[in-house]
Amino acid sequence: MxxxxxxxxxxxxxxxxNAAVFWKSERDPFKILVSAILSTRTRDEATIEASERLFRVVKTPEDLARMKVEEIEKLIRGVGFYREKAKKLKKLGEILVKEFNSRVPDKLEDLLKLPGVGRKVANVVLAEAFGKEAxxxxxxxxxxxxxxxxxxxxxxxxxxxxxxxxxxxxxxxxxxxxxxxxxxxxxxxxxxxxxxxxxxxxxxxxxxxxxxx
DNA sequence: AAAACGGGGGC
DNA sequence: GCCCCAGTTTT
Incomplete structure (x- = not known):
């Protein structure tokens, strides 16, 4: 081949x-991770809109950790499972702050521990945020x-x-x-x-x- | 291994 | 309106 x-x-x-790809022109690992979680069972067009609304308010894991679930919910409305995802994002913020020094981990095993992160999301982050072969x-x-x-x-x-x-x-x-x-x-x-x-x-x-x- | 989970778009 | 799309988590 x-x-x-x-x-x-x-x-x-x-x-x-013009395929819509949510990580296009984004290089901040935190934003790529959050968008990738939002994209779960959701089309990229909806993911992009929700991400833009969210990132006007949320810049760091600390922001997610201190926000109310309902606030996050409002911002990401439009993606599938948005209530579940709001909870997961808050928890994600807390875990990143507490256990990963507010940094997105660049190891598959670590990523898989994060809420809302399975193989697909983890590999997107490895490939797009860290330039790894995944x-x-x-x-x-x-x-x-x-x-x-x-x-x-x-x-x-x-x-x-x-x-x-x-x-x-x-x-x-x-x-x-x-x-x-x-x-x-x-x-x-x-x-x-x-x-x-x-x-x-x-x-x-x-x-x-x-x-x- | 299978099912539960929720929201949006196309026809 | 009904049918189809889209991963993670839990049983």
Missing amino acids: DWEWLINVMENEAKKR IAVDTHVHRISNRLGLVETKTPEETEEELKKIVPKKYWRRVNKAMVGFGQTICKPIKPKCNECKLVEICKYGKSLLKGG
């Missing part, structure tokens, strides 16, 4: 169609990897493991980002735009459609 080519195609399509498998990455025929997996965890075997490490971060943008714009869950897709010829799913499936 020519990974450079594959990733380029996906990146270009996403860019052309693959964050959300439903886009999972779906596209399987459609293309890169992997044949049932769970996101499997997808992460399999991708790590076949994708050269230096491409991990780009593959990550590229597939999310590509999934939002072309390779959608329902009605993917295979007729506009530059990858149909190499895509297991696309080829099966062309045959008349």
Whole structure:
């Protein structure tokens, strides 16, 4: 597989169609972490709006720790599970202050201890906030990897493991980002735009459609 | 391994 | 209005 080519195609399509990516042009690990938690089961457009409202008030873990849950709730309304997330964010602030010196940890095991942080969020933070080689498998990455025929997996965890075997490490971060943008714009869950897709010829799913499936 | 959890957008 | 999308946490 020519990974450079594959990733380029996906990146270009996403860019052309203005895929919404919540961490775009953000480099503060704390803000990336908070946005990533907000993004759980929520589209990136909604995540971006809520993040902007929240970050007008919240700049640091201390801010989250001292705010009332209801205040946080109001600011992040619009994302899924916003009441749960408000509680988690307050707790997140407290934990970061108490146990991590108000810094976002850069180790997977530490990140996974934080409320609202699972594998996907943790890997986004590692990749986007700390520039580490990590693959964050959300439903886009999972779906596209399987459609293309890169992997044949049932769970996101499997997808992460399999991708790590076949994708050269230096491409991990780009593959990550590229597939999310590509999934939002072309390779959608329902009605993917295979007729506009530059990858149909190499895509297991696309080829099966062309045959008349 | 499976289910619970809540809100928004497309048709 | 109904159907579909989107990870973490708990059972």
